[in-house]
Amino acid sequence: MASAVTYKEWSADSFDALDPAFVADPYPFYARLRAEAPVHFVASAGEWWITKYCYAKLVLADKRLTTQREKVMAVPPRHTSGSCPWTPNMMEQDPPAHDRVRSLVGKVFTRGVVQRLRPRIEQVAHGLVDRVEGDGRMDVVADYAYPLPTYVLCELMGLPALEREQLRAWTTRIHLKFDQAQPPAVRQQGEAADDAAREYLSRWISERQVRPRADLISALISAEDHGERLAFPELLSNLLLFLQAGFETTARMISAGVYALLSHPDQLMLLRGHPELTQTAVEELLRYASPGQRGMERWALEDLELGGKLIRKGDRLSIVLGAANRDPEVFPEPDRLDLTRKHNPHLVFARGTHACMGAFLAITELEIAFSVLLRRLPRLGLATPQPTWEPNTKLRGMTALHVRF
Template sequence: MTQQPVLLPYSDPAFVADPFPLYRQLREDGPVRRAIIAGGLDAWVVTRYEDGLAALSDPRLSSDVRDASDTRLMEQLPEFERESMMSNMLRSDPPDHTRLRRLVSKAFTARRVAELRPRVQEIADRLLDAVVPAGRAELVADFALPLPVTVISELLGVPVDDRYDFQRWTDDLLLRGEKMPDPVVVNETWQRMRAYLTKLLEAKRARPADDLLSALITARDEEQRLNEDELIAMTFLLLVAGYITTVNLIGGGIAALLAHPDQLRLLRDDPELLPGAIEEFLRYDGPVSPGIARFAREDVEIAGVAVPRGATVLIASAIADRDPARFADPDRLDVTRQDNGHLAFGHGIHYCLGAPLARLEGQIAIGTALRRLPDLALAVPPTELSWRPGGLRGPVRLPVTFTPGASGA
């Protein structure tokens, strides 16, 4: 008997707050499960780890939404996504993806990220200096959000006077509150941001600086450079990779610790566990949920299930990362977990370019918060926390209390 598609109820606050019981049911139903996802779209959800790992590297599954047979998917994309699609590394396939990734990798290097460590620590301490005397804070607005937006703004070379607008536009486009955003507002915001980025790129061409935008402008690959549309699309993609997911990693990681006091104590007692703890936060309740969309170029078989050409395939990392066939006791947060090969940053040629930066910021932010905010606790019952709907998951607000301290401690 054919299974009926399962509805993923993004408008239901209870599901948004805790989607994992339904995710578990989907995984138990089978390795590939039909579902109705955001916008009423039909998708084939890959629920298990090994199948997800294979699907992320399968060239028959495209990143280009134009390969989808359901035209509603393209119609429902915000204008900024449709406009940047031809130039966006995230939604392209080889050979275009290969060229774009190689060019960006020349500018966004591991050395450039590693050199940020002292500055990220300085920003984290400055933000906490402002709240430690009060003994209470809203850790998303006061800490998890301003830290990565300051880092990515400095990395890209956004002037200080422009950063408030830059943050506000990015938030309007990507950082949803409890409700899905108004498409009209989103498109108006994108036009303002695009106009700003065009002027900023002109300024960087006229006067290059030691920042990522200048490096992207000058990056070459066999005498090819990024064109204007590609530069704007890449800047926006770096905002997603270097800002939005990190906000959710920091906020979600601290929320997970506050819900598991035993794990918080372990991490306070042994800060050396922090790098592994970041990987566990990404696995347990990562910043992307339920996962990554691909589109079948041809009829394919995934885990023995026939998937037709043009189908939307949702490789559900948030479901696969709790697969008991891959992770022992997968529904338990364990900051000492070893061999944590989660799929939160993807896999294969589309592995998240911003992963090293997100890890660096997550380690510094969460480690500094644990060190400087003694007796850290939620200021509201856990059931009162609200979470962002849609594909980018994290707490909207995180009100906390702690023992007051002195600034600069």
């Protein structure tokens, strides 16, 4: 693991975001950047990095910033390889367009729906442990963290079980297209995966329009609010958003949370002895090991000042959640995992207009994932001292996490 010394010679303008030392432990660099330049233009990424919590909250709420880059720059129309035109999802829209879509989605994707899913989520979690229990070891990433949200979301959407792995592979590649640090060839693979996933979902939307079932796709097709319905391109873009967020961020959080617990035996013992702390523990694990390290992009609609820096119209701003969620001005001893932390206003699910609609489902899956794993595997421990981290500067995750029990 990288030490603070490793970062002494680095500068925010020249550091390599894919350097293994940074990928393994970005937090010392985040701390330095937050202290010395909390609003900093990173030339290699072509955007302002916002690392201080108070500025991150301002960015999420400031009406002088937009989620729609089309408002400040010319963006060529985008089409998939098929006939369905591309349209932004609700996270890429400002009100009133955002509010309209969110209202329609909110009519069918409710807390009640998630609550009714709890028994099935628990069943899936137990089934995954059943598969490996006799082996005495497993890879948390491949055997548990990815299958759990993948199975649950595919069932919710009514997608075939045999195609889950293909969907997961697409969403993993799609996320890389948004990471400016990736080589062009890798980002192009992400674009191709995006096209393939859109073509796939287009077929299922068309099929459900003719033969509806009791699933999320059918419910979204029939959702209506004062005569308003979701158009085909809106259905497509928001279903893909559900897949990306539902698979990738939740899976990464399960594996990162397990690693954090196993790396802090005192906190692991505390949670085992006090399972009533699970809800508080999940919030702290989200803060401590934020799966989304950088994102929630905004574009400046006009010149403005933030943190003593002049942001020009058209500039892109990116919130560095891995830094903001460890700001000592908000979180005492931020680098310490404390499952009893009471005040925990982390920004993992954003705030305000664009707060994540899937937050309750993600939290429910995390609570069940940790509870089942700790209850079923009382001798759970790391099989290797360090996991291998993915070279991804926007989503923090592991390629593997080997444990024994």
